[in-house]
Amino acid sequence: MSNRKTQESQRAGTPGPKDAKQKRTVRSQERVLTTTIELLYEAGLSLSVDEVSRRSGVAKTTIYRHWPTRAALVLEACRKLTPEPRVPDHGSFVQDVSDLIETLAQLLNTARWSAVLPSIADAAERDAEVAAVFGQIQAGHAAPFCEIVRRAQRRGELAKELDPSIMTAMLIGPVFYRRWFSREPIGKAFIQALIRQVVGAGSFMEQESAKSKQAE
Amino acid sequence: MSNRKTQESQRAGTPGPKDAKQKRTVRSQERVLTTTIELLYEAGLSLSVDEVSRRSGVAKTTIYRHWPTRAALVLEACRKLTPEPRVPDHGSFVQDVSDLIETLAQLLNTARWSAVLPSIADAAERDAEVAAVFGQIQAGHAAPFCEIVRRAQRRGELAKELDPSIMTAMLIGPVFYRRWFSREPIGKAFIQALIRQVVGAGSFMEQESAKSKQAE
DNA sequence: TAGCTACGCTACCGTAGCGTAGCGATTCTC
DNA sequence: GAGAATCGCTACGCTACGGTAGCGTAGCTA
DSSP: OOOOOOHHHHHHTOOOTTTTOOHHHHHHHHHHHHHHHHHHHHHGGGOOHHHHHHHHOOOHHHHHHHOSSHHHHHHHHHHTTOOOOOOOOOSSHHHHHHHHHHHHHHHHHHOGGGGTHHHHHHHHTTOHHHHHHHHHHHHHHHHHHHHHHHHHHHTTSBOTTSOHHHHHHHHHHHHHIIIIISOOOOOHHHHHHHHHHHHHHHBSOGGGGGGGOOOO | OOOOOOHHHHHHTOOOTTTTOOHHHHHHHHHHHHHHHHHHHHHGGGOOHHHHHHHHOOOHHHHHHHOSSHHHHHHHHHHTTOOOOOOOOOSSHHHHHHHHHHHHHHHHHHOGGGGTHHHHHHHHTTOHHHHHHHHHHHHHHHHHHHHHHHHHHHHTSBOTTSOHHHHHHHHHHHHHIIIIISOOOOOHHHHHHHHHHHHHHHBSOGGGGGGGOOOO
């Protein structure tokens, strides 16, 4: 948008990723984005550009030189919240799902990150652009679950009739619910019960869930 | 707060619920609250008093005569969103849970109501007072589920070791997840799969879940 | 119908926020 | 070191919002 190339880089014809941006420019853009994410954690989507400017030390005019509107800035910051998909492969569905859920629970219990999602989800109800970004973030969380379900089905560990996206909802849903709706702790007992429930019902070999019988 | 009794009603000693409020007062208070809830549906918690005034036809000064601050008005409107708890009793856990989940799904699929909850949940992350109201709303949804679980346990239909609040999370969680996070439709197939999963794993009589085998 | 009560209206005050203009000072690149 | 690209700063204009004051008027109760 504001990426006007300098004559030099265009003449040299180097299509490198730096795009002839000055060091200073990169620095202030990074500072602004970092601060914006920080404020996202604290205030949600309703953060103000003035506050970003104050806290980052970057002049408001400079911010507007790089992002045309407040919305553009906020949306770019939100996009940075997308997790890089990590799909574990321990060879068994129970272990894969335990890995993913425990990681997710850890994240929800500690990261300041988790205070932002409701704000984005709320805005997504009314703003198509936010909804798109939110969908991307959401997919980043759901995709690994879908993947391990499909893999388990290929291995014959799970019934093929199960819809991976439904399974994903049953795995993630209760965890999210605990964090944002019932606001109860997400402890070991909860996680174990959840896994046993979902795995036990969909699995061909019920004995698998027996070894995790000692809850709490 | 602004319920100053008139001399008449105090002298008469009639402790009736009308509290000597003038008809006009009741009318405008109702109009304001209705409009506020309406705006809650559209804009979430960030609605403005000016807009309430404009749309309701009630002067802003009048609004401030009845509610000391904007927050008080918004909170009272939120409190009206608490559902009255309805606990079905069909005699079997599967039927009770189907009843509750289908009602919930119906609500989430249609009611404008469902666009507000993320906004409240978001605010609850940062505001203790909103968190309290949100907890009340949330309890209104969860309590019936807890209750039918406990009843099923008493009847011997469900294992007594299961924590009702965990069961509730497993039932409501996936439904909420579908509505607000993955934003996928909440259809018959989903509901049936969910019920079969949760009931199947926690039940003593697995054959119960067999009759709902024809999904989609 | 008399009198009190509540209401509507207009006009405010102060703050916060978005976004822009102009200009001098830095900092980068060559 | 020269020139160009950016940056910071101050000062705006505009809108929206929360909340209040005063006054005239309409509606209610008795």
